[in-house]
Amino acid sequence: MVQYLVFLTISTGLYALFALGLNLQWGFTGLINFGHVAFMIIGAYTTVLLSLQGMPIFLAVIIGIIGSSVLGLLMGASTLRLREDYLAIVTIGVAEFLRLVAQNEEWLTRGTFGIQRYPLPLGTFQPNLAGKYLMIFILTLLAFFVVWRLFINAKTRLKDGQEIQGKSFQYASRNSVLLSTIFTLILVLITYINGVIALYNYTYKSGLMLLVLIALAMVYYGLDLLVHSPWGRVLKAIREDEEIPKALGKNIFWYKLQSFMLGGAIASLAGSFYAWQFTTIYPSSFEALITFNAWIIVVIGGSGNNAGTILGATIFWAYESLTRFISDNYDFISSAQLSSLRVMIIGLILMILIVLRPQGILGKKGELSLGK
Known part of the structure; x- marks a missing residue:
C-alpha cells in the first residue's frame, strides 16, 4: 500500500506539473492548446537520449526545457497572429508529428521497441x-x-x-x-x-517522489508570483479582451508567445519525470489522451487557478485509482469494459460540472475563459 500511494503521489505530481503549463496557456492567457503532449515528448526523449550519451541528467533536463521553449517559439510565431483555432490545429498536428517521428526513426528513438535502461536521478543513491x-x-x-x-x-x-x-x-x-x-x-x-x-x-521511487514534490512546489510558487505580477495581469487582460491591453500599448503577440513558451517548458519538465517514473518510454506513451487528461484536470480544478489545477490532478488520480480498485475486486466487468466505463463516467462528471459550476471547483466565475 505504501508503494502504491508513492506511485499515486508521483503520478499526481507530474500530471499537476503538466497541467500547470496548460493552465498558464489557456487558463491565464486564453490560448487553446490541444497538442500539449508535444512538449512532454521533447522533454522526455531529450532527457533520456542525452543522458544515455553521458551528459549529466540535470543538464539534459535543462536542454529539454530549452528545446520545448524553442518548439513553443516556432509554433507560436507561426500561429499566434492568426485566429485561435489555427493554434489548436497546429498544436495537434505537431504533437502527432513528433510522436510519429519517435515511432519511425528507430536509429534515434529505437521506435516501437522503446528505450530502456537509461540513467535515472537518484538511481544508485542509497x-x-x-x-x-x-x-x-x-x-x-x-x-x-x-x-x-x-x-x-x-x-x-x-x-x-x-x-x-x-x-x-x-x-x-x-x-x-x-x-x-x-x-x-x-x-x-x-x-x-x-x-x-x-x-x-528508501527505494528509488521514494526519492523520485520527493523530487517531483520539490519541482511541483517550486513551479507552483514561481507561477503564483508571475500571475500576480504586472506580467500576469496583462495575460489575464489578453484572455478577457486583448484589444484593451493593445490599446494601452502592450505587445500582445509577445506576451502570448512568452506564455506559450513558458507553459511548454513546464510540460517538458513533466516529460522528464514521466520518463523517470516508468523507466521505459515508448512512442505510444505520448498519445493525445494525455493532453485531454490535462484539460480534464484544469476544467475540474478551475481554469486560471494554480491551486485548482493541483486539486484537479488529485481528484483525477483518485478517480483513476478507485476504478482500478473496482476492476481488481469484481469479476462482472472486463478491463475493456471498465476502460470505456471510465471515459463515460468522467465525461458525465464534466458535463454536470460545466452546467452546475463552469468555472471549476476553485475557479472564479468572473475569470471564466470557457466562453471565448
Missing part, C-alpha cells in the same frame, strides 16, 4: 540514516509550505467571495471553502505520513 532523516526533513518543509499556501488560498477565496457577493455570501459558500480546505489538509496529512514511511524504507 542514503544512510542521516540522509533519510534529511529527506524526511525536506518533506516536512514541503508539507508546511503546502499548509501555508492552503490557508492563504482559503483566506483569499473568502475575501473575494465577500467582496463580489456581499451579504449574499452566506454559510453555504463559506462552508464550501472550509470543506475543501479540510479535505485538502487530510490529503496532505495522508501523503506526508506515507512519504515519511516510504523515505525511511
Whole structure:
C-alpha cells in the first residue's frame, strides 16, 4: 500500500506539473492548446537520449526545457497572429508529428521497441540514516509550505467571495471553502505520513517522489508570483479582451508567445519525470489522451487557478485509482469494459460540472475563459 500511494503521489505530481503549463496557456492567457503532449515528448526523449550519451541528467533536463521553449517559439510565431483555432490545429498536428517521428526513426528513438535502461536521478543513491532523516526533513518543509499556501488560498477565496457577493455570501459558500480546505489538509496529512514511511524504507521511487514534490512546489510558487505580477495581469487582460491591453500599448503577440513558451517548458519538465517514473518510454506513451487528461484536470480544478489545477490532478488520480480498485475486486466487468466505463463516467462528471459550476471547483466565475 505504501508503494502504491508513492506511485499515486508521483503520478499526481507530474500530471499537476503538466497541467500547470496548460493552465498558464489557456487558463491565464486564453490560448487553446490541444497538442500539449508535444512538449512532454521533447522533454522526455531529450532527457533520456542525452543522458544515455553521458551528459549529466540535470543538464539534459535543462536542454529539454530549452528545446520545448524553442518548439513553443516556432509554433507560436507561426500561429499566434492568426485566429485561435489555427493554434489548436497546429498544436495537434505537431504533437502527432513528433510522436510519429519517435515511432519511425528507430536509429534515434529505437521506435516501437522503446528505450530502456537509461540513467535515472537518484538511481544508485542509497542514503544512510542521516540522509533519510534529511529527506524526511525536506518533506516536512514541503508539507508546511503546502499548509501555508492552503490557508492563504482559503483566506483569499473568502475575501473575494465577500467582496463580489456581499451579504449574499452566506454559510453555504463559506462552508464550501472550509470543506475543501479540510479535505485538502487530510490529503496532505495522508501523503506526508506515507512519504515519511516510504523515505525511511528508501527505494528509488521514494526519492523520485520527493523530487517531483520539490519541482511541483517550486513551479507552483514561481507561477503564483508571475500571475500576480504586472506580467500576469496583462495575460489575464489578453484572455478577457486583448484589444484593451493593445490599446494601452502592450505587445500582445509577445506576451502570448512568452506564455506559450513558458507553459511548454513546464510540460517538458513533466516529460522528464514521466520518463523517470516508468523507466521505459515508448512512442505510444505520448498519445493525445494525455493532453485531454490535462484539460480534464484544469476544467475540474478551475481554469486560471494554480491551486485548482493541483486539486484537479488529485481528484483525477483518485478517480483513476478507485476504478482500478473496482476492476481488481469484481469479476462482472472486463478491463475493456471498465476502460470505456471510465471515459463515460468522467465525461458525465464534466458535463454536470460545466452546467452546475463552469468555472471549476476553485475557479472564479468572473475569470471564466470557457466562453471565448
